[in-house]
Amino acid sequence: MTEVANVVQSEVRLAVTALPAYEREFYLPQLIEGFAYNVSLEQDLIVVEIPVLDLTYVRFMQNATPYTISVGFNRFTKEA
Numbered sequence: 125m126t127e128v129a130n131v132v133q134s135e136v137r138l139a140v141t142a143l144p145a146y147e148r149e150f151y152l153p154q155l156i157e158g159f160a161y162n163v164s165l166e167q168d169l170i171v172v173e174i175p176v177l178d179l180t181y182v183r184f185m186q187n188a189t190p191y192t193i194s195v196g197f198n199r200f201t202k203e204a
Contacts, residue, residue, distance in 0.1 A: 125172045125181040128152060128163060132170050132193060133185055139200040140187045146202040152195050165193055 135150050142148075152163060162173045165185075172181040191200055 125156060125161070125174070125179065128156060128161070128172050129170050129181060129183045132163065132165070132172075133183065135198070135200060136165070136170075136185060136187070136191060139191060139202055142202050144202055147199065148201075149197060149199045151197050152193070154195055161195065163193055163195060165191055 131150070131152065135148070138148065139146060155161070156172075156174060159174045159176055162171075162175065164171045168184055168186050170183045170185050173179065
């Protein structure tokens with residue numbers, strides 16, 4: 125779960141600090157250790173949940189909310 129949060133945090137930081145016209149695609153795996161999961165950006169939080177195990181991992185991150193994220197392919201853009 126922390127690995128997924130690390131990727132999300134890195135990608136958000138890149139996008140937030142990027143110059144206008146920034147665009148980047150990245151992929152989050154379908155499973156974490158064989159389990160389906162959910163990932164979201166909620167206010168200033170990165171939330172990773174594995175419902176079947178009743179586990180939730182939350183990490184604080186400022187400026188996370190301009191973006192949406194999901195399992196699979198994601199694209200962050202910053203308009204000019």
